Amino acid sequence: RILQRFNGIENEALVKNSISKLNSIESRVVFLDIAKQDTTKGLSYTLFRNFLKSLELPENEHGFLLYSLMCAANYSSINDFFNDKTGEKWSELKTNRIRYIPKIKELHILLGNSEQDYNNTLTTIRREIDEFSPTKLKDELYSYLNINKSEKIVFLFDEASEAITQKKIDILQLEGLSEALSAL
Numbered sequence: 001r002i003l004q005r006f007n008g009i010e011n012e013a014l015v016k017n018s019i020s021k022l023n024s025i026e027s028r029v030v031f032l033d034i035a036k037q038d039t040t041k042g043l044s045y046t047l048f049r050n051f052l053k054s055l056e057l058p059e060n061e062h063g064f065l066l067y068s069l070m071c072a073a074n075y076s077s078i079n080d081f082f083n084d085k086t087g088e089k090w091s092e093l094k095t096n097r098i099r100y101i102p103k104i105k106e107l108h109i110l111l112g113n114s115e116q117d118y119n120n121t122l123t124t125i126r127r128e129i130d131e132f133s134p135t136k137l138k139d140e141l142y143s144y145l146n147i148n149k150s151e152k153i154v155f156l157f158d159e160a161s162e163a164i165t166q167k168k169i170d171i172l173q174l175e176g177l178s179e180a181l182s183a184l
Helices: 012-024 043-054 061-072 078-086 097-110 115-130 134-147 160-165 171-181
Strands: 027-033 152-158
Touching: 027 043, 043 061, 043 134, 043 152, 043 171, 061 078, 061 097, 061 115, 061 134, 078 097, 097 115, 134 152, 134 171
Parallel strands: 027 152
Antiparallel strands: none
């Protein structure tokens, strides 16, 4: 579907060929229509939030916490991590916030943390979300790639020009993001 968007651009064949190669390499493609996204916390957090979604994690501070716990324990799958640590199936909890929030707290405490640690961690995560930068995105992705050494992460977003027109993102954000992620 996305390939037709590149008709008539400079280096059309090269771009289309690069995108087509994604099927032959182990990759996680995070696809989003950037013009329809809430970018109030910045482009970097918007991309990270969609990355969490691609991992079947909630797109909130609880997903961020689960992601951190999962990476710290060297897991790349939330289903495996949650099942191994709690004996429960994440796939049965993930769509019900009322059920998963207490289970995440229970998991955090089960891993040797106190209730105060849990509350402090959520407060810290909320602050990090408010100040989420391209460098923070790079660091978070690095944690994941350190576990999944053969996987590539591809952010593919549509309607960038519309998002720029709507002032949801600007060229400087894209440039900063490109510079930070090129280090990966």
